[in-house]
Amino acid sequence: MEESTCYHCGDHCGEKPLRFQNKSFCCNGCKTVFEIFNENDLTCYYDLQDSPGAVPKEIEGKYDFLSQDKIIDKLTEFRSDSIEIATLYIPHIHCSSCIWILENLNKLNHNISDSVVNFGKKTVRVTYNNENSSLKEVVLLLSAIGYEPYISLDDFKSGEKHINRSLIYKLGVAGFGFGNIMFLSFPEYFEVNEFWLEQYKHMFRWIMFVLSIPVVFYSAQDYFSSAFKGLKARILNIDVPIALGISVLFLRSSIEIAFDIGSGFFDSLAGLVFFLLLGKFFQQKTYDFLSFERDYKSYFPIAITKVNKKGKEVSIQVYDIKKGDRLLIRNEELIPVDGILISGRGKIDYSFVTGESQTVTKSSGDKLFAGGKQTNGIIELEALKSVEQSYLTQLWSNDVFNKEKEDGFTSITDTISKHFTLTILSIAFIATTYWLLTDVSKAMNVFTAVLIIACPCAIALSAPFTFGNLLRIFGKLKFYVKNASVIERLAQINTIVFDKTGTLTANKASQAIYEGEALNAREALILKNTLRGSNHPLSRTLYDILEANDIVTLDTFTEHVGKGIEAKHDNIALKIGSASFVGSETTPNNLNTTVHISSNDLYKGKYTFYNRYRKGVAKLFNQLKAHFDLVVLSGDNEGERDNLKKLLPGKTKLIFNQKPEDKLDYIKYHQSEGANVMMVGDGLNDAGALAQSEVGIAISDDINVFSPACDAILDASKLKFLYQYLRASKGAIKIIKWSFALSFIYNIVGLYFAVTGQLAPVVAAILMPLSSISIVVFTTVCTNILGRRLK
Structure with a gap:
């Protein structure tokens, strides 16, 4: 660092620089920043880049x-x-x-x-x-x-994101330099040995040198910066060979004109940078045009219950929420939009937003923020604005909750391109050494052409474009995948575990019959309101079956995962759930799913459910049985075993009476045996199992399913197409492998012409972005074909 420049921002310090620890600073702002870094042991910031800070503006009173x-x-x-x-x-x-x-x-x-x-x-x-x-x-x-x-x-x-025009400026400078250098090179191209060339050729060459300086040090600076940072981190990234090729061309050309050996390769150098940037510009435009990266947010499948002006509860998609709508939030449901609490007792868990699981108590009139989860029964709120899909997806993808499923998982791109740059550098040096020994005039052209023609941009683009486009297609088909790596993990699944209740069974189609002592009017009222606050599939089914009742605010509401619910209103305390939870001494009925009820610790009776399974379940399992190990884990008793045996293939494992922790342990055990497990559940009782599995899929009916544990959300009506989604994921891997194969064929053919000295660097620079764009078109067309087959 020069004494006349600021250590922090690189600007000139003027005649009276500020001094601190033998370093110069242009102003107190830069000096203060350095002091802050120094006090907090953060001076390694300056190792990342020389003079990385920008000069602070005058900000006193501004904010x-x-x-x-x-x-x-x-x-x-x-x-x-x-x-x-x-x-x-x-x-x-x-x-x-x-x-x-x-x-x-x-x-x-x-x-x-x-x-x-x-x-x-x-x-x-x-x-x-x-x-x-x-x-x-x-x-x-x-x-x-x-x-x-x-x-x-x-x-x-x-402020909204401003358009970054730096690439356009760099492209303009490179284009200006390329055009003028080509013009000045014409006399030597055509070997015009007349007076004006002999007199002015040295001047022309030095003008070309001057014009090449901004091309190399401004237009190409991103390649040098990226390559330098990669090397500093001991990584051979894709910009290393490009930066090396540009450096070699510039140094060789400068030496040639300095010692009057020749005119150098300034035309090829400027053309190379120009076409590299042009290719980058078109790739960027192509990427923006396809715009698939985050389109699936538009279809994010959270449903919410809206209370209309007549007091009727209707289920709507979150993107239909408007300012002023009255929304019903049940226990464990997400608050999708900022609102004012109207009724009920709010006990909000904002861990989705803040990462801290401590709940916050709210009362009527308090403001509630999107992303909170109600944990104490039912509340009603008035929406203050419409929902932002991107915000909800951001919460879903919050790193605080992302289980480290990536540990030990190597992507297909990393596997194939790991040694790519090293191989290309080796080929370049071997070929250059050969030509130095045989024909020195071709050596530099060969070296540069090899480095440019074999740029692995096409390989780097294959997976993002394929998976990104498939994310968009899946979203339109109501299969909402969190990110691209989930699709890659889907393709490696060999074991599928299904929950039964709410996953294989259709809640609305189920029937329930009550046996026992009749509930009085007050107990029936509290039962209906207790069920109203729960999202469990059996609760929702029973709530729909029972007769309408008035709405009351419960004094207490507690939902015990895997066991049941207890609630209190006035002097009546109800328990709803398993026989052991409510304190029943009756012998459990193992023939059907049952929900037991007690009032003030006195056993009242039970509802017996007769399940109806979703349409297409039998066909789905028959499609899956040839390719996957299938397991059904249910928290219910074995009453449905005979029905499931008739419905599902013979090899399907059926395991009942499973608590949430039992499901988690089952998946852990099979993973230790080498299985890649996909869990399909309702997203409520199965959170632990969904998080433990390689891929966790939550089934969404008309309730607000939002779990950080799941990797994908599948609309319940589309469960029968699960096999097609898995096939499409495997198809995406094939598309990527084919695009890699095409890229390698291109590289091999290109390398042949480059190594044999038949390919000029500027032609290589034109071909490189064309190969990348062709790969993008190939992957996009193929994934669209996959999408049409799914439809």
Whole structure:
């Protein structure tokens, strides 16, 4: 670092630089940032990149408006007594050092508990303690370290992402340099040995050299930066051979004109950079045009119960929620949108949002935030705005809840491309050595052409485009997959475990008959209202069967997973669930599923359920039996064994009386034996099993199923197509392998012409992006064909 430049931001320090620890700083802002890093042992920030900070602007008083509650409400996505969460748009985010420092904000301010960067959107989501800090302090800290957020005062929103035109500028500079260098090269191309060439050829060559400097050091800087960071991290990324090829061309050409050996390869160099950037530009446009990456959010399948003006409860999709709608939230249901609590006792678990499982008590009139989960019976709220699908999906994908299923899982791209760059570098050096010994004039062209023609961009694009497009197709067919890696894991499944109740059985089609002492009017009222607050499939079935009753607010409501529900109103305490849970001394009936009821610890009777299975279950199991080990794990008794034996293939394992922990242990055991397990359940009692399995699929009826444990959500009406979805996942792997094969064929053919000296670097630069675009088109067309077959 030069003494005249700022150690933090790289700007000139002027005549009187500030000094600290033998380092120069241009202003107190940069000096303060360095002091903060130094005090918190974060000076390795400067190892990532020279002068990584931007010069802080004058910000005194600029953000005083962030002290106003009205504005804070607009800018924050979550507020409680102790925690606030805000997502801020940071235009300065541009590299790995930016991500590193922004995700270490908690070391600069201990009131910040978490900060997560979305590099594509250039946003940082900050969680902080609002008792000891504030949004204003967070914004001032970001500004002080050179990452000033963009906040629009017009609509109180974090600014929308600005169009990044840097690629266009670099492409323009490269195009200008390429065109002029080609023009200046014409006399030597046509070997015009007349007076004006002999007199001016040296001047032309030096002009070409000057024109190439901005092409190499500005237009191509991203390749050098990426290659340098990769090498620093001891990784041979795809930009290493490109940067090496550009460097060799530039150095060789500079040496040739400096020693009057020849005119060099400045035309090829400028053309190479121009066509590389042009290819990147078209890839970016193609990617944006297909726009599949997050389209599946539009179909996110959370249903919610709306109470209409007549007081009738109807189930609607969350994206149909409008401001002012009255919504019913049952026990364990997610609050999909910000709202005001109207009735009921709120005990909200905001762990989806904050990562902290401590519940917050709310009463009528309090504001509730999207992402909270009600854990104390039923509540009603009034929606303050429409739902944001992207926000719900962000909660679903929150890293706080993502089980480390990726551990030990190697993607197909990593497996194939692991040694790609090393192999290409070896071929380039061997071929160059051969030509140095036989024909020196071809050596540099061969070296550069090999490095460029074999760029593994096509390999890198195959999997993201294939899986991304399939995500979109699955979403339209009501199979909602969390991310691309889930599809890859789906293709490796060899064992499928099904829950029975609510998964294989159709809740609405089931019947129930009551046996025992009749409930009085008060008990019937409390029973109906207790069932109204539960999402368990048997509760929903029984609720639909029972006669309508008035709505009352229960004094207490507790749901015991895998056992039952207890509730109290006035002086009546009901228990609903298994015989042992309600305290029944009767002999359990093992012939059918039963739900027992007691009132004030006195046994009343039981409802016996006669299950009806979903349409297409028998056909689905017959399709699956040839390819997978099939298991049904049920928490019910063995009364349905005979019916299931008639319905399902003979090899299907049927295991009953399974508690949630039993299901989890069963899956763990089979995984230890080498099985890749997919669990299909209702997302309520099966959360542990869904999380433990390689792929957990939650079945969604008309209730608000939202579990961080599941990897996919399947609309109940589409369960019969599960085999087709699994086949499509395997088909996606085949498409990727075919695209890899096409890429390798292209590389082999290209390498042959490059190694034999028949391919100019500039032609290689044109062919490289064309190969990438062709792979994108191939994978997109093939996955669309897969999608048509599914339909």
